[in-house]
Each structure stands twice: as structure tokens, then as C-alpha cells.
Amino acid sequence: AQSVTQLGSHVSVSEGALVLLRCNYSSSVPPYLFWYVQYPNQGLQLLLKYTSAATLVKGINGFEAEFKKSETSFHLTKPSAHMSDAAEYFCAVSDQTGGFKTIFGAGTRLFVKA
Amino acid sequence: EAQVTQNPRYLITVTGKKLTVTCSQNMNHEYMSWYRQDPGLGLRQIYYSMNVEVTDKGDVPEGYKVSRKEKRNFPLILESPSPNQTSLYFCASSFIDGGRNNEQFFGPGTRLTVL
Numbered sequence: 536a537q538s539v540t541q542l543g544s545h546v547s548v549s550e551g552a553l554v555l556l557r558c559n560y561s562s563s564v565p566p567y568l569f570w571y572v573q574y575p576n577q578g579l580q581l582l583l584k585y586t587s588a589a590t591l592v593k594g595i596n597g598f599e600a601e602f603k604k605s606e607t608s609f610h611l612t613k614p615s616a617h618m619s620d621a622a623e624y625f626c627a628v629s630d631q632t633g634g635f636k637t638i639f640g641a642g643t644r645l646f647v648k649a
Numbered sequence: 650e651a652q653v654t655q656n657p658r659y660l661i662t663v664t665g666k667k668l669t670v671t672c673s674q675n676m677n678h679e680y681m682s683w684y685r686q687d688p689g690l691g692l693r694q695i696y697y698s699m700n701v702e703v704t705d706k707g708d709v710p711e712g713y714k715v716s717r718k719e720k721r722n723f724p725l726i727l728e729s730p731s732p733n734q735t736s737l738y739f740c741a742s743s744f745i746d747g748g749r750n751n752e753q754f755f756g757p758g759t760r761l762t763v764l
Contacts, residue, residue: 544689569752578653578739578755579692586751625691635680635699635745636707637753641691 537562537628541640549648554598554613556643558626561607566630568609569637570600573623582624585609596620621647651676655740655756662730663764670725670759672740680743681723682707682753683715685736692739698723699745730763737761 542557560566567586571579583594590602596619600611609626626640653674662668674681682697684707694707698717712734714726723742727734737760741753 567746567751571755576758578757579741579753580755581752584752586746629751635697635705636694637682639684639692641689 537566537630537636537638539626539628539638539640541624541626541643543643544641545644545646547646547648548616550618551615554611554616554620554645556611556624556626556645558600558609558611558640559607560609560626560628562628562630564630566628568600568602569627569629570594570598570609570611571625571627571639573625573642575622579625582611616645616647618647618649621645651754653740653742653754653756655738655759657759658757659760661762661764664731665729668727668730668761670727670738670740670761672723672725672756673721674723674740674742674754675721676742676754677720678742678754679720679745680753681717682741683713683723683725684739684741685709686739686758687736695725695738727761730761732763735761735763 538561540559569584570582573579583592585602593599598613623642623644629637683695684692693709696715698704740756743753
């Protein structure tokens with residue numbers, strides 16, 4: 536069965552510092568993996584996705600994530616945080632065993648300090 | 650503009666009064682889904698639909714109904730709302746790709762309060 540674990544419900548970084556948001560997944564078959572971002576009072580929008588092509592995936596706003604099968608991880612990074620990155624981030628997994636379902640993690644709220 | 654629309658955006662109602670939240674997409678997506686978002690729980694799937702007249706339960710379907718009579722529309726029905734259904738609701742749609750969901754496009758959300 537699919538599952539997603541996001542380590543840390545809250546992460547705080549200083550402006551200009553590295554952003555690292557952790558995601559581990561469980562899937563018995565090659566999954567599709569996604570990171571979505573939710574800004575206050577808005578719906579979710581796609582940051583990036585892994586669909587079995589390159590293991591290092593680049594997304595919007597300077598974010599990237601690396602698919603590591605051996606670690607069942609898909610951590611999200613950004614080299615230098617900006618105040619506008621403050622939002623909630625969700626990792627999600629979809630695979631063929633999930634019955635056309637996408638499972639979302641509980642979310643990580645990112646705070647960026649000036 | 651490609652989008653998912655939901656109405657209403659905000660709704661306050663009372664226990665037991667039937668309500669419908671509408672969802673419409675203009676991207677010709679096969680797959681549509683309803684989620685509820687509660688603090689600390691992320692998004693939990695209520696119902697989903699793989700195509701017209703094909704719907705299935707998600708993880709938290711109790712107290713909800715859906716229908717998919719047209720490809721573009723996927724309304725969520727609460728026949729007898731209760732306070733534990735107070736939540737933020739999102740509709741989403743996507744193409745289906747090889748037995749998996751591809752990226753989903755989300756509506757702006759409906760904040761429901763049941764008194």
C-alpha cells in the first residue's frame with residue numbers, strides 16, 4: 536500500500552539559507568512522486584514531479600528534488616530561501632496499486648526569517 | 650484559461666441542512682477527486698471518479714455523496730451535514746497515465762462551517 540511520511544510539520548530557515556523538506560514514501564511498484572505548494576488561502580499547485588525519467592527533478596521557483604529508490608526518499612531542496620517561499624508543502628505519491636489514488640503527506644509548513 | 654472552479658468558496662450552514670458544492674474543470678480530464686484538508690492531517694480523499702458514471706470511495710467517504718454525469722462536473726453532496734464535516738474542501742482533476750494519476754490541478758477551495 537502507498538504511504539507518504541513528511542518529517543517535520545514545521546521547518547524554519549533564515550532568508551538565504553538552504554531549504555530541505557523531507558519526504559519518504561512507501562510503494563511496491565515504481566511510483567509517480569509529486570511536491571505541491573499551498574500559499575495562504577489558496578489551493579495547491581504543482582512544484583515538481585517525478586515520473587521515472589531523470590532522478591533529479593527541477594521545478595518552479597528554484598526548487599528541486601532527488602528520487603532515491605534505495606532510500607525511498609524524495610526530499611525537496613532549494614539552495615537559497617526567499618521570503619516568498621513561506622508556505623505549506625505537500626509530498627504525494629501515486630502508483631498503480633493505489634487504484635488511481637494519490638496519497639498526500641501531512642504537510643510541512645516552511646517559515647522564512649528575515 | 651485552464652482551471653478548476655468550485656462554488657461556493659465559503660459556506661456556513663446548520664446541522665442537517667443538505668448542501669452541494671459544485672466543481673467544474675475545462676481541461677477534459679478523466680479523473681476528478683474531492684479532498685478535505687484538516688490541520689495536521691494533510692489532504693484526505695473523500696471520493697474520486699475515473700470517468701463519467703464511474704465513482705469510487707476514497708479514505709473518508711462517510712457522510713458524502715458524489716455524481717459524475719458529465720465529464721467536466723463533479724459535485725460533492727452533503728445530505729445531512731454535521732459539525733465534524735467542518736473543513737476546507739478541494740476539488741482536483743488530472744489526466745490518467747498508465748494506471749497512475751498524473752499531476753492534479755486544484756480548485757481554490759471551499760471553506761465549510763457546519764454549526
